Amino acid sequence: MAVLTAGLGTTAGQAAADTAPAACDAPATHQIAQVQGTGDTTPLNGQTVRVEGVVTGDYQGTDQLKGFFVQDPTPDSDPKTSDGLFVYSTKEVKPGDRVLVTGKAVEYSGLTELSPVTAVDVCGTGDIAPANVRLPLPAGTSAESYEGVLLRYTQRLTATETYQLGRYGEVTVSAGGRLFQPTDRPHPGDNAAAQAANNSRRLLIDDASTVQNPAKVPYTEPRLLRIGDTTTGLTGVLSQGFGSYRLQPTRAPKFAPTNPRTKKPRNVGGDVRVASFNTLNWFTTLNKRGADTAEEQERQLTKLVAALKGLNADVAGLMEVENNGDTAVKTLVDRLNAAVGAGTYSWIRHPNPGTDEIHVALIYKTKKVTPVGAARSSSAPVFERPPLVQTFQRKSGGAKFTMVVNHFKSKGCTGATGADKDQGDGQGCWNARRVTQAKAIADLAAGEENPLVLGDLNAYGEEDPVKVLTKAGLVAQTPRFVPARDRYSYVFDGQSGELDHALAGKGLSRRVTGATIWHINSDEPTIADYNTEFNPPSLYKPDAYRSSDHDPVLLGLNLR
Template sequence: MSRSPRTALPFLPLSRITPPPGRRRALRAGAAVAAAAALAAPAGTAAADAADVRIHDIQGTTRTSPYADRQVSGVPGVVTAVASSGSVRGFWFQDPEGDGDPRTSEALFVYTGDATPEVSPGDEVAVSGTVDEYSPGEGAQTVTQISGADWEVLGTGAEPPAAVRLDPGTLPDAYAPEGEDIGGLELDPEAYTLDFWESSEHMLVEVADARVVGPTDSYGALWVTTEPEQNPTPRGGTAYGSYDDPNGGRLKVEPLAQGEVPEANVGDELAGTTRGPLYYSAYGGYLVKAAEVGEHVDGGLERTRAQEPQDGRLSVATYNVENLSAGSGQEVFDRLAKGIVDNLAAPAVVGLEEVQDDSGPDDDGTVTPEATLKRLTDAVSAAGGPAYQWRQIDPEDGADGGQPGGNIRNVFLFDPERVSFTDREGGDAATPVEVVDGADGPELSVSPGRIAPADEAWRETRKPLVGEFEFEGRRVFVVTNHFSSKGGDQPLHGLTQPPRRTTEEQRHAQAELVRAFADELHAADPEADLVVMGDLNDFWFSDTLATLTGGGLHNPMEDLPAEERYNYVFDGNSQSLDHILIGGASAGTAEYEIARINSEFHDQVSDHDPQVLRFTPGGGADGAGS
């Protein structure tokens, strides 16, 4: 591991610097807060002497400061960057002298609340205030900062300290020490990536010719990799393929000012130097507050198109349409339709997730999605696609989670020219579907139906939608799902290592119920064609998927090279949340494609990539297809 040395630059002792006229500054509100805090401080916590306390003393050798909640005064440093807008306002300052200890950061952030600090990069300052450990969110690490501050500008035009250079190979191989709370552990920046980042907190860092691994988001931020050989995907991303390897080289780039980060896709490059202080947020962990951004180089990433199925092959797709409602703009419907018609090759059956009711997020008791689905199917027809029909079941109002008021649900679209839907009355929000004996083999008690909708596993979650189709005389059963979100899991970058995946217990229970349905169907007919698909909110290597595939369902994503097993990009990790599984006689004929049209692009219409499966129901003589 290499690390840029923290070289000392000329820095006069405070007693020998004379402030220039007009350059003495104090934040009056901050001074008042600091004074009040000093008066209220318990005995033994008086302000430390400026001659004895420097930034590295405040930062210490763990994640929390030994001076937390104490007053400090006259702490010297050079201003490196100023945050004058957005939710975080203040400035960063850094000690050019340093102590030579790689565990101790030489920089701090001065939080100024809603006020814009009257300082500029290169100002030499002496800062007084209260040392805080600010927590940006539950389970996250804390940010060491000074608040309630006042300061003096003692000189101007100082050379900024040298930035920590993030060259390939700089980061350790291991990601983090293990522990329920690593906040108090001694930092070891040569052994662990998270310790390296923490030991550089607030310091200037820079990365050269950085490859983009997470597209620019709606807040103007993107993700790059400082370790370009770390699990690269063929399209320029970073593949997440194991809980043991979080890909520590990922680094978020947030602009210090709006518009400083370009609209970039995965595989693009920020040529030259991207530089700024290293900060920390609950949204992604360590990031560079970019005062300088490399030049955007377009990598030419293109959206992919699935192949057309041959005669005798049934095409089935899944697509999370991200809170689609009748109130969504026409451009959203048109782009979704184009994705279905052009990029998915107009599948015979499409399972949709996150279709909202007609009033969208308005919590007015509406549960029907008829206007939403008519707008979508009309857009598909206008794009040259089939005249899709749909089947779905209205949920109970507010019972299925998602955006409040939206009543998201799963939906089937199908092309009646190629496949027929077998309607059996009685399916509603509360009635469970069952496998029953029919004259020609197993069939559904209700179609469409829902799997065990009253089970606690589906509390505040979308219930699986099951439908019975017929394709060229062959019965095909399809289940489209939207399992519980991973939103409550602890972050990869948090204080608990390894992080607890608290939400997976519910998904495991959901997988058991879907698996039980599949087992029941295949107990009645081992050759029954079954497709289980949708947003399962878990990875191809997870226990959730293992539960489903352990019953004989096959996940064709696992037939792809490991670096291609993704359809979602989160925090710079290319990962898999959506899946299509297949079982029965047709499993050996399956051909699977991911339509890469959203997750890697800054102008995405959904955050999920759809995917399509082509297969020959019953197995057929020709199991290959195209």
Template sequence: MFKTKITPIALVIASLSAPASADLIISEYIEGSSNNKAIELYNNADTEISLEGYTLGLYSNGSSSVGNSIDLTGTLGANTTYIISNPSAAAAILDIADTTSTVTYYNGDDGLVLTKDGAIVDSFGQVGVDPGSEWSEGGVTTVNKTLRRKNSVTTGRTDSTSAFDPSEEWEQFDIDTFDGLGSHAGDGGTAPEPDPEPEPLEPLVCGADKTLISAVQGAGDESPLVDTMVEIEGIVTADFQGEDGLDGFFITSLAADVDSNPMTSEGLFVYFTDTNVDVGDYVRVQGTVDEYYDSTQLADVTQIAVCGTDEIASATTISLPLESQADLEAYEGMLVSLEQTLVVTDNYGLGRYGEVELATERLYQGTQVALPGDAANAVEAANLTKKILLDDGSTAQNSDPTAYPAAGLSAENTLRTGDTVNAVTGVVAYSFSTYRIHPTVTPQFIATNAREDAPEQSEEADLRIASFNVLNYFNGDGQGGGFPTSRGADSEEELVRQEAKLVSAISAMQADVVGLMEIENDGFGEFSAIASLVNALNDADTANNYAYVDFNVSQIGTDAITTALIYRADKVEEVGTAAITTDYPFDYSNRAPIAQSFKSLSTDEVFTVSVAHLKSKGSCGDDNNDDLGDGQGCWNEIRTEAATAFSSWLDGKPTGVDDEDIILVGDMNAYAMEDPIRKFDEKGYKNIVAELDGNTLGYSYSFSGRAGSLDHALASESLLSKVVAATDWHINADEPIVLDYNVEFKSDGQQSTLYAEGPYRASDHDPVIIDIKSEVVLTPEEQTPVIEADQTFSIDEGASIDTVIGQLAFSDPNADVSPVIGFTLTGSDKISINEQGQLIVASELDYSVENTITLSIQATDSADNISEPTSVVININEVAEDEVQNDNDDDSGSLLWLTLLLAPLSVLRRFKKK
């Protein structure tokens, strides 16, 4: 098998070079039950042909790339067939097949292309288009049918990208019709002999002897009665016979037929649509027991009888968590009810398949909350017991409207992970390797995890730094053309939609510096992606002046995507030299690190911002870069090496600015407890969100129904001490992917109703937002206390010792860091000053001796900064004798004698000083 991307243009070119009349064509297409799939090729030529150079390729789900293929070998005689079978097909196919191949792993919505030395000679379906579940025109459908090429068709369909109408060249036969395989009736082929008329069937008798549903299901994973024709009876619990339904219905055992074995299910799916049934019908069915992709069902139904109507079947109550997912085998086909609050943990398949995963709680990646290895694996093992998939009872893809939420999904009416539902009732089925519930009662979801606006900047903060993965923002040629690009938007229309959402998100964050990931790596010129994005930001947010760091290179590293830095030039300015390194391990896999230093225009705070995008977890490498089964995925070793090298590079101050305040933001492709994040911590760069939260329950990404943080902000110790708030803004990870900017697989109506220019599902990663309180750095002169000049105080003579004269006026510009701790006073020993700056009487004051005291005072702070000497004047007020007498009159009688006693002494004191 090989994989090659063939664009629609390449396919057209290839078709033009194909011969006008090909000798080899696709003559029969079988898409049957289970693995009954086969392709018949027919040699139209009158001579033998070599099959060397012929390749049959499979294009799945609208892809323009070959997903699987088979190179043919050998020769093929004139007017004969060559059959390629699924390896697990029925014996009737395998017995006549020329070869088996996984190229037959197709469904009704997949295309097939037959090429000769790269030139298209025939095709089936329309490459590059996903029709939903099938191509269907004129009563001919490509799903669950056998199709034979009309006798009149002798040349191949060489335009594989043109619209495909199967009725033009194909005739339809019932599912699992194999009798014509191996003989093509056109150009010398021989038509198969018709089957004899079947013997008439004996009518079904309700209530007669029957096989119990529990016996059909058995106690194991597979029915013990596979390929056995049986007659069963039960009550219809769910009807999915309609268009785009499951092509059948579910029944449950009659109450009298329920056995006592809890391991045997009492429900069964009947694959049959020819006779309509309704929920509540009591039916008897004759058919053959089948295991369809490990799901037990009754197929090849020959008869059905409705024995009664309006019967009531009770749902069996089950609950999560289970001991094991395998426990659901005992309920396969049964009507069940989960009467508990369940949380939406995965909505990725909501738009495409109508699927929502529910669990007892939000489920986390093992390595987000536990150390890699046994602990993380235990978390994931527990996760599996807590979840179940809610399906929509339909095989249709891209349904309009989607099944959930009940009012219909739209850009404004979302269904986010973290939302809840209080009860689920439906039938248990098994398909695509997963147990699921098809509801019989429409579930009512509650917006428990409602959308939130961008977080307001903390009142303490004066700086905001953010990290944002912009999900392959490619701008074509920057002038409206150049589409499709290798990533991102496929057209200018999609770019406009993508850009509007990104601009809405970034402008709402109001961050002073934003580190970006997954932006097109096309330099910094006028038409570059980074220039286009910044121009769009400035057009939308006129209150700010956005700019980008220009690294003065045509591209950073060798990858198609890179990292970038944008900032608000009205808030910060660049200082130092923007830096890049492409040294190992950044010469491949890990994207090249970038860094630049900035200074706040309001506080002069200097800090360095670096951006990382480490190697992803997919497409494993060798040895230690393989998936070691510890929960960290592929390429863990090289990500960990990057963490060490990144830290050393930043410690070396690559921007030339010798400042310890460093923050590293970006998509590390590693969850919070994985080796790279712990290595950063070891090197002194702390996980800010986890440090502030005190746990690792934050998340920025959702994968396979598990939340976790791939996006991190890591700070040096000095900068961490200045962080006052940190959060992941959940605008993307919680939202259904179908709400993004893409137009593929969406009807015209959905392209409008599922899209809004707001920030929600602007990307697949949530931004990380960090608020910082700058440290005000003052010069020694700016830190020094200042005593106000020309201060004058008054105090009456004779005032008591320790009387407070007044409060010295002074300022302390750095009181939070180095407060004033004392004062020095010279000029008089009659006045003192305390640590608070209060002037105090220290000895007797006599107006006649000294009516004015001039002091020199200095303040000292905790950093030993001393203010300039400042003169302060104390005026002594003379107190007249009658004022003294009046004051004394206010005293109580017992003190009158003291006044009389002191009077002569006062006269004597005045006399002596003349």
């Protein structure tokens, strides 16, 4: 391609060529561009070819790709053809070697390559300068035209996904900051267009390794990479595999800690602090949804207590607590009290916890607030995990408020039929069920004094269930106090969004003094959690970070 430069005419390169074996006299039969072609696959599939190029990326280790990339120093003038190619061979080469390679042109997992290879002849040296690119690529330009090409990204890129960091050494970055779920906030055009725009801004960084769950995970030293951290000058060869284009770095990316951990949540003011926290399957029963071993359970409990201690909420609604009577919630409260003082917290017994393995729970500070009346719930059959409703008042008096703790149906598609199937609108499966649940909660809240509807609604900010609640007169609190860039509580498929909400009745909304989302979980790699199966032991810390996969929400209320 015209953006590439070559330097084969050096004295050292000529000397190496002069002393090369006779094999170097056998000329190339094709340019790399001819092997790549203008489409997604090689037009020479199955044919034996001989190409000439300069080695740009060497990944021949037994735990790597077992090959190297070469690039044509004399690219053609067609912007649709790539001038780089992967060679599946462990014949020793190094970056800068000018080579002539003979092999069969094939496609492997979307990548055009030579395999098997019958000859790799080192015939001198050369130099390939990286092509400067930016995301998103210009309209009409396909990533395929850069396959196998040495690239340098000339913009700041933001880590937007680390889910596969521990298992495969992969990180997804994006241009223009982190990616947000299209259904989480307003945007131009429809959700499909917004998703396409997101896809055009993202890039997967691979580690050129075939090892799963390596003992040494990249981007964990000197600090653990967080979503929101940034890198500049990213350089590598664009490869393809497993359904994605992926950059194989030629020099290790360095991420700046532009999204550092915070030791405590932002001050929300008020005289009563209220929180919502999905505990990610806090179970006292082993080998179910939560911990598999006693060691994991202890590690999980330690992290959950650290998070709850840091929140310092006077009342907290909890999701994904094992539905085994008072056992799981009591164990959590007992350990929390051991950390903050005996008798500090108690819990509300759920009058109708449902039949799911998990249920919602409520804990509160006994010296700060008093439960008013009995706990209530809903008998509506639409709830797998019925809400928990409890009115509270400050010990010293003042306005009452009513917690309505929820965990709506998830987006997973198992068992979905009819209107509950994925409708292709970005809201996932079971949206119709969540809408019905939201209507039931809106009706319930309408009969309560100063309702505060909170919890994991499994719906992003612009989705139908949230709109049902706001149209019923409930006021979403995080949009009032949390900047848009920080308004998220969960990350899925590299896109951030707000699944965990807090909506107040209009009267109570006037008493809300602040709201924040404490980003201790969603930005953290999963390898920092309590699990022991594959996580590097050194990454576990007895702190709040990655205590769950959801970030807790915290509100301040002025009830005097």
